[in-house]
Amino acid sequence: MLTQFEVRTRISTLKTTFKMPNKKTGQRKKAEKQKLRQKGIRTAKEHMDFGKFACNVAMECDKCRRKQKNRAFCYFCRSVQRLPICGHCGKVKCLLKTGDCVVKHPGVYTTGMAMVGAICDFCEAWVCHGRKCLSSHACTCPLQDAVCTECERGVWDHGGRIFKCSFCANFLCEDDQFEHQASCQVLEAENYKCQSCNKLGQYSCLRCKTCYCEDHVRRKGFKYERNKAIPCPKCGYETSCTKDLSMSVRTHKFGRQGKSGYDDDDDDYEGESSNYGSFSHYRDVNSVGDESDSDDSYNEDEDEESDEDTEDDEKNS
Incomplete structure (x- = not known):
């Protein structure tokens, strides 16, 4: 049987070994929530669906009838649209439901130029006169x-x-x-090997167009998150498995990867056989024939001139 003193000492030792975590304060909880929210904003910016934003929707000009991006003025004829669309909320008519209009219009629904309040410097689209749109669109514009x-x-x-x-x-x-x-999906290399060694590149970066093996894709001292793609050690973009992609390597129609032509080290027979059947071969053959014909004609002209000279000498003598 344990005495009361021994029980108390064991309980105290257990309390010191298994210490309960400190209770989080309100300020600590607020800071952690803000950190998670900022992280979500950063990740959401990389995976935006540009078709859902009103500043990137398709628009047809009222005058020239050309389709283009939503903008304040037509790109082709520079005309103002009859019904401008807000680049933040996408509305065409202000219905006074929110009540945060900078320009007050009690009892009147506004459309056209009476609804707009500014032009975004990034997306070149109209922004309505709502206080929320005017104050937040420039900071969250996806086309910055x-x-x-x-x-x-x-x-x-x-x-x-x-x-x-x-x-x-x-x-x-x-x-x-x-x-x-x-x-x-074309690599900036002639094979699928790692950029740092001769191993097969298991991971590919589609932004740098390079491959990395299992050893060189991870950096020392960098903390990687579970169940997430490994970032590229060069640019930080998410890498993908090479076998899951339809990657191809760089090829050239010239240089080392082209057809081997005539080389100085080869003899004449090898050089002619490598180009046999090509246009250059027939051109070279024809040029050789033309040169031989021209040489023969030149020799004949020289013989005729020499005969004429001998005849003239005989007459003079």
């Missing part, structure tokens, strides 16, 4: 850094909508989206 990765044109430089590549998540204009996505 919308520069096409192919032609390097911004929103103000072309009239089409903005898209994002489904592989590398770069911005694309309406003219280059199909051409870019068709050639996006």
